[in-house]
Amino acid sequence: MTAPTAIQTKGLTKDYGAGRGLFDLDLDVAEGEIFGYLGPNGAGKTTTIRLLMGLVHASRGSATVFGLDAMRQSVDVKRLVGYMPGELPQFGGLRGRDIAGHFAALRGAVDQGRVKEICERLDLDLGLKFREYSTGNKRKLGILLAFMHKPRLLVLDEPTSGLDPLNQQEFYKLVREAKAGGATVFLSSHVLSEVEHVCERVGIIRHGRLVEVSRLEDLHEMRVRRIEVEFAGDAQPQLLAALPGIENLESNHHRLTFTLRGSFEPVADALAGHHVVNLVSHEPNLEEVFLAYYADQPEEAKA
């Protein structure tokens, strides 16, 4: 049985002209899922989020959140959503407690205990004026505003940028707790390690088009691996040179190093019967997968 859908887009397009914007986005995010939305700067992540939040009008296509139309029923949608923008606006001379109090009043039913808990976990002082906050503290305030009302859906636009590692870890815990509490999380990022920490599925967007949606483990299977094989005798590069997916093959006395794209099975078959004394496969992080994926895109696919 499949989980109900939290976010669904069909052919969602926002065309800013000159090839900029978001094009024909078909996406389903299941309820209770943590979905990572990856892409470089200017790929269309923030545009997608603004479409989901009903802030910008779609050129065509549709977007629904928990079955509600993101634009026509945007007020109902936002009752269910906690939103953290990529950049928090200037609140000038307002103090943190005023900003939190204002948004708590607009949302209603915000527990002061929850505010206190988040502030303590992030070490956020609400007594300071907004202009006195450091970049990191502004991000913490953004996290508080997104999480304090325990929303059903969290829409987070590059949430950890500017946070120190300790607070990043605390943020990941908050995300996992939200999921454990039944919330759905839509997290956009160009920091791939962030997605690796918490996400279950990942969508990759580039030049306004969704190019891949995979489970995190599937994405790893698409990986590019750097492999070192050490032979008892001299290395024999001809064993592997003709195999599919082998790149950058180098031989050095007893050792072969190469990059492998795709399945390891043909390599294992080729090495069978040869005296291999050591084999090391360097697991790529998502960063390498990401870069490899992009590096492999032909120019016409980018358009």
Added chain:
Amino acid sequence: MIRWMAWRLHRRGLIGFGAGGFLISFFYGLAFLSAAGKTRAEQAAFGHSVNLVAKQFAFLIPVPVHPETLGGYEQYKWLSGAIVMMMLWAGLAGVGVGRGDEDRGLTEQWLAAGLFRTRLLLARSGAFGLVLVIACLASVAGISAVAPLVQQDPNVAGELGKAASMAAGLFACFAIALLISQLPAERSTATAFGIGALVLLLVINGIADTIGAAAWIGVVSPFHWMERTSSAAPGGTFDLGATAGLAAGALALLAATVPIFRSRDVGSGLLTWGRRTGAAVRVASRNPLLRLPSTEGLWEQRTGLLVWTASTLLLGALMVSVTRSMVDALFSDPIIAAAFLHASPGPVYASLLGFVWFGIALLLLAGYAVVQVSRWAAQDQEGRVEMLLSAPVSRSRVVVERALEFAFASLLIVLGGYAGVAAKLPASGLNLDGGHVFTASLLLWPFALAFGGLGVAVASRWPRIAVPLLAGFAAVEYFLGDLAPLFRLPDWVANLSVFHLYGNPVAGGAWATPALVMTLVFAAGFAVALVLMHQRDVAGA
């Protein structure tokens, strides 16, 4: 690079006031032709009547020099009205350089790029000075263009003297606002104090011009020194000392600003208050004023709003206090008294108070509307509207809350003005009808609402250009009200200007129709704002 950036940041002012300077001079030139006639005799008669009328209002505007000539009339009109618009521009530019750049993060970026604070301040100020000179020269071009049409000598040398005096005086206004903006950390507070100080200096000059015993206080006002040049009129004088003094004063203010800017932290004011010490706060505020966006807006601008209200209250009280002295001074000349009674057959004190106080109050409220729209526009561009719409708040509600916020704030300022007038009225010896004073004061509210309605509409759809649009509209409205009688335009055209439409209710003039029309303008602006806000994309920061 900084010089280019500084120049570019003033481009809208350059376009607006450059074109405005040209058009104002051009249309006043055409108005001269229409009102003064073509023959020498007609022009002499016209000049005589302008002289008589102007002498009645010598407390606010300089006495004209040769108003029977194109140059004399045009200089008189500039110093009696257009200069106030230019003053507001200079004041807002000063606050923008002193505080707006910091709010937008530009100052931080420039300083991070290795720019010295002194150089930054001088580059920004120099760019404005250059823009100001161009705008003033545009007025020379305007009068030069119209002169052949009205068969008059353009008197270019004299016009250049007038432009130099205006540029120096307005640069001093800029420097005053720039210096004041260094004191508070909040932009809205800096705007209120900066513009408030300039309005006060305008009023001080008026008092100094009228009451002999108070003439000495005029020396602190740049308008006093600007009025000493009348070179655009044939036989007028260019006061080199006054103009050089204005320029030197402006440079001295700039020099005083530099060490303040260098010593304070970016993002802070020289004066700080309300800095919290003690344990960290971990709870959200329960302040009931934060429950609605409109009351939150009032809470956020409470200092600025207090300054606006207090300034209006004090100005109202001051104007009532000096009205009788002004009238007595004017009526000591039987010719002026006769001319006044002919022009304003109603009660003398009421007519004069209508001009003295309510004329200023109209400009103040139009200025407040521009400031408020500037605040909305900044919030929109900084992402505040995006953040607000991320809460369960509809776009319609954003517009409604803005309208409510403006309505309440403007009502507070109007009531402040009324309180000041009412407090001084019994002891003033003016014997005015209390009901008329109350009606005239209250009618200021729909006047402000009319501007607010238009401001809500433009800020809802075009936040980036909302301020120049509304400021331009206010200028057009003001000059329409001023030029309509000169061009002998029909009443319905003159009444397209809300300044004209307001009339003179303190002297018993009509109030119901103007109130209705201005309220309808507010309602229409509000309705348009609702439609526009729903159509647009919201993408801040």
